[in-house]
Amino acid sequence: MSLRQCHYYAALLIVFSSAAQPAVAQCTGGSCVLVWADEFDGSSLDTGKWEPMLGNGGAYGIPGWGNNELQYYRSENATVANGALTITARQENFAGYNYTSARLRTRNLGDWKYGRFEMRAKLPVTQGMWPAFWMLPTDEVYGGWAASGEIDIMESLGHEPERIYGTIHYGGSYPENTFSGNTTWLAPNSATDFHVYAIEWEEGEIRWYVDGQLYSTKTDWYSSGIPFPAPFDQRFHLLMNVAVGGNFPGNPDGSTVLPQEYIIDYVRVYQLAVDVDPPLAVFDDLEHGDPFGNGWFAFEGGVGGGGIDANFSDLPPADGGIASLQTGWGSGGTPGYMGGFGRNNPITLTPNLTEFTFWINPDPGNYRLEINLQEDENADGQFNQAVDEEFQYNCEISATGPCAIAGGGWQKITVPLTDFYDDNSYATGGNGILDAGGGSSGQLINMVISIISNDGAAVTFRTDYWAFVGQIADGDGDAIADIVDNCVLVANSSQTDSDGDNIGNACDTDVAVPNDCTTDLLDLAAYRENFLLSGSLPTDNNDDGTTDLSDLAIVRSYFLSAPGPSALPNDCDGL
Secondary structure, X not given: OOOOOOOOOOHHHOOOOOOOOOOEOOOOOOOEEEEEEEOOOOOOOOOOOOEEEOEOOHHHOOHHHHOOOOEEEOHHHEEEEOOEEEEEEEEEEEOOEEEEEOEEEOOOXXXXXXXXXXXXXXXXXXXXXXXXXXXXXXOOOOOOOOOXXXXXXXXEEOOEEEEEEEEEEEEOOOOOEEEEEEEEEOOXXXXXXXXXXXXXXXXXXXXXEEOOXXXXXXXXXXXXXXXXXXXXXXXXXXXXXXXXXXXXXXXXXXXXOOOEEXXXXXXEEEEEOOOOOOXXXXXXXXOOXXXXXXXXXXXXXXXXXXXXXXXOOOOOOOOOOOOEEEEEEEOXXXXXEEEEEEEEEEEOOOOOEEEEEEEEEEOXXXXXXXXXXXXXXXXXXXXXXXXXXXXXXXXXXXXOOOOEEOOOOOXXXXXXXXXXXEOOOOOOOOOOOOOOOOHHHXXXXXXXXXXXXXXXXXXXXXXXXXEEEEOOOOOOOOOEOOOOOOOOOOOOOOOOOOOOOOOOOOOOOOOOOOOOOOOOHHHHHHXXXXXXXXXXXXXOOOOOOOOOHHHHHHHHHHHHOOOHHHHOOOHHHOO
């Protein structure tokens, strides 16, 4: 789905290769982690995952959506019911337009670099329809369309719905852009059956699949002035829509039948474990190149002094950007406290952030960096050592480390947050727990580095990219991240959910019907079944010290008389 003016006039002159290649998806057999999904099991669009884009494109700077399209996008045209999302194209007068449809995107709600992006869907079939499942760059770091790229996972034309297009757009900003792609064919008259459309995108390669069969591979593209694999080396987001008319499909005519439906069973995103981005909070990446203009400060010590500055040439091999922080300290030959530096930058440390990491290039020497995390315990926006608290980690740097090797070049240091101890000799407030998660427990407000010379020699080093990272939680080890796992207690790689209530069968004690938050006889049966399977009940109803069949009988009698259904836990809890 292109964004340029006069889109696809050139595409109509290209003869695409349509020969299917005998290969299957490579992101299989547990090699990939499901990191995001929408199974559309609810009763409305999940706006925590999808943003409806509205109007004729003018509000986004692309009137007619760049293709002279005829529809006006409305959120009402995207509905969720019976385990599916339906985007409906209608002929109706709205806001001066004769057609309406819907367009959804995940920008800043779901953004990824590399992975498998998969949709199972039925397509609309009539002249003038243009359904698509595609990706655009979230940040456009290489310039406007299409210098920053576009990946079309699936496009179809309503008058020729069995022909499936897979395309990439790249090159310069319009009109200096170009594209390449291939097509494949569905079985005759099968576009309105469910098919799985997917790409697998790795560094330097993108592969297109329909129903698991590979039909196109691209390993060659460019972005003006930027080395390969740009532009397809940045994060992208997903889009789904049905356009009506425009340059590619042509406009509706006398043969067009409306309304038409684009029915999506699910959308899933997988990533290779090495490509999955862990939780991350960057304290400072030094890209501003201006320490003192961005909250940094320096202070003198008892046996010397020094300072900090930006360095634009000595950068780490990864996360380097345009600048690092350089620092130098002298002691006059006396071991001891030389001074230090730090930054004021309040950030929230969520529970899934478990490690502090930074790059350092230490010159030869023997010294200690005392890394202090200062927590604003009472959330007043200031650090007060009588009220707030400080947590410290000692990084020993010498020819043998152990934290970093002096003279060893750039090194990435990772410190578990549990290795920071409460330095209550300096800051005496707080609860003794590094819980800078916002609210009543405050935030991390400052990071302060004190420099201690062990031998009296000068201390110089460069440092960069200070961040807090976490692990991708997968509590049951089934290669499905907890954030999208419908049963985090039991490995259930199939994600089977028979009643469509977003609770996987492996965790659901009532798989016959969805948990509808109405407590009834079905829930009583499920309550009994759960007891027979697990041998326990949530409560000891007769207070005899055990939960057994007598407690189940009491629950049953309560349910069938007074107090009635309230004797059971609310059905919303999965019982």
